[in-house]
Amino acid sequence: MNPKEHPIEGVVLQPLRVFEDERGAVMHMLRVDSLLFKRFGEVYFSEVRPGSVKAWKRHTRMTQHFTVPVGRIRFVLYDDRPGSPTAGSLSEIELGRPDDYRLLVIPPGIWYGFTGLAAQPSLVANCADLPHDPSESENLVWSTPLIPYDWKGRNEF
Amino acid sequence: MNPKEHPIEGVVLQPLRVFEDERGAVMHMLRVDSLLFKRFGEVYFSEVRPGSVKAWKRHTRMTQHFTVPVGRIRFVLYDDRPGSPTAGSLSEIELGRPDDYRLLVIPPGIWYGFTGLAAQPSLVANCADLPHDPSESENLVWSTPLIPYDWKGRNEF
Numbered sequence: 001m002n003p004k005e006h007p008i009e010g011v012v013l014q015p016l017r018v019f020e021d022e023r024g025a026v027m028h029m030l031r032v033d034s035l036l037f038k039r040f041g042e043v044y045f046s047e048v049r050p051g052s053v054k055a056w057k058r059h060t061r062m063t064q065h066f067t068v069p070v071g072r073i074r075f076v077l078y079d080d081r082p083g084s085p086t087a088g089s090l091s092e093i094e095l096g097r098p099d100d101y102r103l104l105v106i107p108p109g110i111w112y113g114f115t116g117l118a119a120q121p122s123l124v125a126n127c128a129d130l131p132h133d134p135s136e137s138e139n140l141v142w143s144t145p146l147i148p149y150d151w152k153g154r155n156e157f
Numbered sequence: 158m159n160p161k162e163h164p165i166e167g168v169v170l171q172p173l174r175v176f177e178d179e180r181g182a183v184m185h186m187l188r189v190d191s192l193l194f195k196r197f198g199e200v201y202f203s204e205v206r207p208g209s210v211k212a213w214k215r216h217t218r219m220t221q222h223f224t225v226p227v228g229r230i231r232f233v234l235y236d237d238r239p240g241s242p243t244a245g246s247l248s249e250i251e252l253g254r255p256d257d258y259r260l261l262v263i264p265p266g267i268w269y270g271f272t273g274l275a276a277q278p279s280l281v282a283n284c285a286d287l288p289h290d291p292s293e294s295e296n297l298v299w300s301t302p303l304i305p306y307d308w309k310g311r312n313e314f
Contacts, residue, residue, distance in 0.1 A: 022209070023205065023211055024205045024278055025202075025203075025204045026201065026202070026203050026204075027202040030200050032196075032199065032288055033288055042186075042187065042189065043187050043282075043284050044185050044186050045182075045184040045186065045226045046181065046183050046184075047181035048180065049180055052179070054180055054181075067202075069204070069280055070278075116181070123280065125282065131190055132188075
């Protein structure tokens with residue numbers, strides 16, 4: 001399986017293997033010998049309750065490697081990088097089993113956010129190439145007018 | 158939080174931080190600057206259906222770093238390493254939220270297996286220090302008489 005370039009420059013979607021048996025599936029995420037691996041920084045999880053939104057975030061140095069081993073997540077990406085061939089592009093990507101279990105690679109400079117689509121809490125795993133460092137990321141509130149995306153009333157409880 | 162030595166020589170249990178908010182928790186797993194990090198090999202997931210057993214496995218070179226971000230898992234460890242100060246020891250360890258979200262480090266040479274205790278499928282994450290290599294692991298069937306542990310009828314569907 002070769003990594004697929006995504007419509008936003010530098011973003012990659014990689015199909016991942018899932019091995020099902022009656023006890024429960026084994027799911028790949030990332031290996032040191034993957035073409036998409038640069039270096040290890042930190043692996044952590046973000047649980048997303050149904051309908052809640054975690055947005056927006058942008059990193060200056062860190063690359064994200066996301067999978068969704070439980071539930072279903074819609075990621076929204078926005079490219080406002082000056083000089084990017086895809087500047088101004090907005091993209092929605094859904095990850096989840098069984099048909100969309102993939103690795104989503106987001107390079108620095110892209111705004112991203114996500115929302116939980118499953119009836120139960122979903123789980124996002126991130127294997128980032130740097131450990132968490134608040135000095136290299138920026139946040140905007142989910143409802144900012146600076147990004148042309150409408151979460152349609154999500155994040156209200 | 159300092160890593161705690163476990164009763165089996167070389168096994169470590171490390172408390173991990175969980176940051177709860179109304180959208181869903183963020184859960185730490187492993188950072189490159191952790192005292193428990195040696196090198197990155199592969200990160201993957203193992204889903205465990207209620208009552209099913211995944212056992213037994215032993216690695217000759219690989220160290221496992223397990224967390225349970227969803228559900229609840231009982232790990233069972235058995236030390237039959239010749240010359241180990243804890244040879245002959247058997248240990249049960251439960252991981253899961255909210256009170257037992259921890260990192261379990263299992264060095265090479267220890268037999269281990271696990272079972273799902275939650276009503277829904279549980280998720281085991283493993284950040285191993287080597288990529289998967291079938292030549293460096295051994296398996297025994299879950300009901301082997303070679304390990305003095307009774308899974309009590311689990312693994313029957």
